[in-house]
Each structure stands twice: as C-alpha cells, then as structure tokens.
Amino acid sequence: MTTSVLFKELLVGYLMPEKCFNEFFVNFHAHLPCLKFVLNRAAGFWILLDTFLGQTPQLLKILWRGSSEGLSLTSLLLQLYALSCPVVYALANNFPFFSWADRIFVLSQTATIIFLILHHRGCTFKGLLLLLGFGGMMLLLGLSAAVVSLMDVSSVAALIASKAAQAVTNHQNGHTGQLSALSLSLNWTGSVSVAAVCLQRTGISLISLSHILSSCLSFVLLSQVLCCSCSSAEASKKTD
Numbered sequence: 001m002t003t004s005v006l007f008k009e010l011l012v013g014y015l016m017p018e019k020c021f022n023e024f025f026v027n028f029h030a031h032l033p034c035l036k037f038v039l040n041r042a043a044g045f046w047i048l049l050d051t052f053l054g055q056t057p058q059l060l061k062i063l064w065r066g067s068s069e070g071l072s073l074t075s076l077l078l079q080l081y082a083l084s085c086p087v088v089y090a091l092a093n094n095f096p097f098f099s100w101a102d103r104i105f106v107l108s109q110t111a112t113i114i115f116l117i118l119h120h121r122g123c124t125f126k127g128l129l130l131l132l133g134f135g136g137m138m139l140l141l142g143l144s145a146a147v148v149s150l151m152d153v154s155s156v157a158a159l160i161a162s163k164a165a166q167a168v169t170n171h172q173n174g175h176t177g178q179l180s181a182l183s184l185s186l187n188w189t190g191s192v193s194v195a196a197v198c199l200q201r202t203g204i205s206l207i208s209l210s211h212i213l214s215s216c217l218s219f220v221l222l223s224q225v226l227c228c229s230c231s232s233a234e235a236s237k238k239t240d
Contacts, residue, residue, distance in 0.1 A: 040200070043193035050190025051102050055109035057182035059116075068117040070177015072169040076114045078162035080134065083107050085155035088142040156210045163217035167224065176225045184222040191215035 062068050083106055090100040111131050118127030141147050170176050195211035202208050 036200075040197065043197050046186075046189045046193040047197075048102075050186045050193075051106060054183055054186045054190060055106055055113065057186075058180040059109050059113055061178055061180045061183075062113060062116050065178055066120075067178055068113070068120045070170070070173055070175060070179055071113070071117055072166045073114065073117050075162045075166040075169065076110060076117065077134075078158045078165060080107070080110050080114060082155045082158040082162060083110055084134075084138050085151040085158070088138055089148050089152040092142050092145065092148040156207065156214065160210065160214050160217060163214065163221060167217060167220050170221070170224045170228075176228045179221070179225050181222065181225045181229065184218065184225055188215065188218040188222050191218045 062071075083103060087100055087103045087107065089095075090103075115124075115127040115131060118124065118130065141151060166179075170179070191211065192215045195208065195215045198205075198208040198211045
C-alpha cells in the first residue's frame with residue numbers, strides 16, 4: 001500500500017468523507033461545508049482526548065515526583081464539583097450509563113489528585129474523610145430535582161473559578177510547582193474545541209461566552225507553566 005493511499009484511507013476513514021477529500025486534495029478547493037465538517041470532527045476528537053486523558057499526565061507527574069507542590073486544593077475541589085455535576089444530573093434523570101461513564105474515569109483521577117495533595121501535606125485521614133463526605137453530599141443533593149438543575153447550570157462557573165484559583169495560586173507562589181504542561185495543553189485544546197462547537201450551536205450567548213472565558217483561562221495557566229519552565233532553564237544555564 002502506497003503512502004498516498006494510506007493517507008487517503010486514514011483521512012476518509014476517521015476525519016472526512018471521500019467527497020471532502022477530493023475537494024481538498026484533488027480539486028484544491030476550500031469547500032466551506034467540508035471545512036466546517038472537518039473542524040467539527042477535529043473538535044470532537046480533542047474534546048474526547050481531554051475528557052479521557054486530560055488529568056492522566058498530571059496524576060502521573062505527581063506520582064513520579066512524589067510531590068503536589070503548587071497545586072491549589074481549592075481549584076481541584078471546584079473542578080471535582082464541576083465534573084460531578086453532569087454525573088449527578090445523569091443519575092437523577094436516569095440517563096443510560098454509557099452516556100456518562102467517561103466522567104467516572106476523570107472524576108476518579110481528580111479525586112486521587114486531591115487525596116495526594118492532602119497526603120503530601122500530612123493529612124491522609126482528612127483526605128479520605130473529605131472525599132467520602134463530598135461523595136455523600138453529591139448523592140444527597142441529587143435527590144432534589146431543583147438542586148440538580150441548578151448544579152448542572154453552575155458546573156461551567158465552577159470550572160472557570162477552578163482555573164482562576166489555580167492561576168492566582170501560581171502568581172502568589174511565583175512558580176507553577178508540579179503542574180503538568182501536557183495536561184494543561186490537553187485542557188486548553190479541549191476548552192477551545194468546546195467553545196467552538198458551542199458558538200456554532202448557540203451563537204453569541206452566555207454559555208458560549210463562558211466556554212470562551214474558560215479556554216482563555218486554560219491558556220493563561222499553560223502560559224504560566226511554559227514561562228516558568230523557560231525561566232528555570234535559563235537559570236540552570238547561567239548556573240552552569
């Protein structure tokens with residue numbers, strides 16, 4: 001199989017229909033409906049990648065370094081709440097398990113990171129109690145339909161607040177500690193993709209503006225990590 005044939009099969013199989021492939025690579029025409037289709041498919045891919053793997057590099061970095069320095073507990077708790085809201089909403093409305101099962105994976109990773117932060121601070125037992133109490137509180141809140149609806153609406157606000165809290169912590173510390181650049185990169189691309197899809201569906205609305213703000217804060221966090229990494233590298237060169 002030639003490289004060109006393999007390239008075509010990969011694109012047609014996963015990213016675009018054959019008609020769009022011919023428009024782009026045979027006719028060399030930027031067909032707008034095809035371009036929109038490809039961008040939506042790519043956005044969906046990045047959203048899934050962020051959902052499944054966004055927290056994995058961060059968790060692995062904490063385990064590898066044996067430290068959670070620089071991570072904001074407030075930020076992670078807000079993030080845990082934001083991730084829990086869709087699960088509570090799905091349970092309360094009897095959604096099929098496969099429609100929200102992916103959230104369990106990222107929830108478990110976030111909860112593990114929170115536990116490790118408290119463990120590294122010498123509060124292992126408090127960490128267990130905190131997570132158990134949080135889980136029990138979510139289950140109780142899920143019994144009220146009105147509260148569940150409010151939680152679902154507030155999840156984006158909680159996610160924005162979590163990113164803002166981490167950015168403030170980075171500024172106050174003067175460094176980003178053990179924050180993972182790879183996790184933040186996945187989160188940023190996922191946030192941008194969600195914002196793009198939301199803009200297409202709802203136009204300029206409060207929810208789309210919220211996702212745009214979330215993606216901007218993700219970029220701020222990524223920039224902070226990259227700037228700190230560059231500063232550390234320059235300092236090391238001067239020392240050598």
